[in-house]
Amino acid sequence: MTKQVAVILGGTGMVGANMAQLLDQVGGWDVTIVSRRAPEFDTRARHVACDMSDPDDCARVLGAMGATTHIFWTGHATGTRWVDKAARDTDLFRNAMTAIEPASPNLVHVCLLQGSKYYGRHLGPFKTPAKESDARHFPPNFYYTQEDFLKQLAQGKRWSWSLMRPHIVCGYARTDINLPKPIAVYATLCRKLGLPLKFPGPEAAYRAVHCASDVELLNKGMLWAATTPSAANEAFNMVNGDHFRWQYLWPRIAEYFGMEAGGVQQIDLELMMADKEPLWDEVVREHGLLPTPFSEAANWSFANYAFAPTWDIMLDNTKARRHGFQEFVDSEDMFIRIFDSFRRQRFIP
Template identity: 25%
Template structure:
């Protein structure tokens, strides 16, 4: 029976891989969960190991003497302020970890290494990509592009596996929907907090992101589906030495999801949410809560992304040279969520809700409002193809709304937002 090693075991994707493997104890009798801290109560077949992946290979090896596995799931990630820092730190974590396996001799047991990355592979943080995004799209690795740490990690992995005769798999999830204790870079949590506070303020739910993106398309990844894919890809012969997109299988838009979010939290979508005059949104709360003065108008924002959107790399071949899509893309927020979260009436509303419902009050301070603003503010389509995985035999599918609804429920059960009755 195979055994596994999972790094980043308390992260939003790594945590779910641990629990997916542990659900199938007869197939995966031993799962080593590696992280700097333990935030979970693991099943009996999971062994937690305190390992700091930012330490040296020698330090890691000293803590991994009894850590052995047939399959490695590398889901560790460390956010950094600059692309160069992310390249250096995340590349070093992977390289030092692999070196540590050779120092302990554990590499002799390894059959396949699964590396978790993301759709940043396609430059979605830089602007309009080519749609649909496919695994054989060229890497944006010329001098005109900022460093992409996923490319560094994949090059490290490919070189290591070639030298040691091991197989590899790489996954590209996008806009992940899931939950992890203490992990606040979470689209679902920030979205639930936004809706909860909107309700407390007596307002209709307004989409804070790009009015353009509201009717465009996006593809999401359930952490549970991604974990199931990783378990499948570890053992599937046709998956060897391949990179795969891993998204739910449906293509969604916020024009479809937003009314469902509103209904779930007992709200309605503001009928004219994209009307130029937003004063009504600010005064609505004032009248319902009988405030002595009207809150200041809500601030919008617009940020221009990289001078070359990803699609420009393929524009001549696609017949799109000098097309408007090759102009710099924008992230637009009709309600700047970072500034919204700093407003006095917003913070006071959260304090009231947290006290009344017995919630973890510090959740609001730790929520990544900038991350949600970016996800909702990209004014372009993000369509990710699943044909390669389907041809290899993968049949997994998840309904994105059902996935989001399930995570909202879990957040309520854990006391991060009010339970929805």
């Protein structure tokens, strides 16, 4: 049997980090994380620095990884507008794959991480529940250009691919794009000010149907698709398996933080949090928390984005079940479990 050698491209974000840790736990994997910066989490995986925006750097670094059997793409361009991402993110993926694929004669599988924007979730109301077979929306969309490149690259090759489509990935990591993180900081500051916990998005968003993806469930799904022959060359929605409305989940979140749920008060979190650094620093000192700069405590722009949709967001995950992936997560319990982890990490009181 060929030794399983995984390369996680863009592996220092939440999905890549948890993927490396899952492979650590499973055992039997030789893992390399490829990214510009070194990992800040515990893992047995080695790290190799590479600027995937530079084709020459990719050729030098990734072209030397000839033992690779499995590739997990979890990277993305940062600091770019949506209209620019189709080119930027596709270039990153193309540069990396163009270097590593021809140099890897034992390649078995490539797992490409996508998301709910595949269905136009960022543009407005879309067909729900979204199915993997749904038609594409009017471009640009970097998920489309990456997918098309991958399928073209795979033609006539022995290796297979999978496409994973989560929505609002949530986890224990205190990384930038992680919705439980701004919720926890927002609740902590509201409690400090003696305020009820009001939902900061629109009234219609409070009542719409939403879904989420536990990062651990997503990683298990990625590993399953990468090692299950019947899942080869397929796209899978990878969500928890349930749906929720904030109007019913929000009171439980307020209860967790020992607060009154205050209904809806739509605010621009990025604007309203602009002067809250001294308040956060005071909370950190009072409770002896892990010193975390307020600029790193939460991504308020992402929180605005996550709370904004006034339309239902539902991804159908029955296809994965039909192919044999039977894992599921209760989204309400997921949020509470992640908040518990933040307390254990001394990120919040």
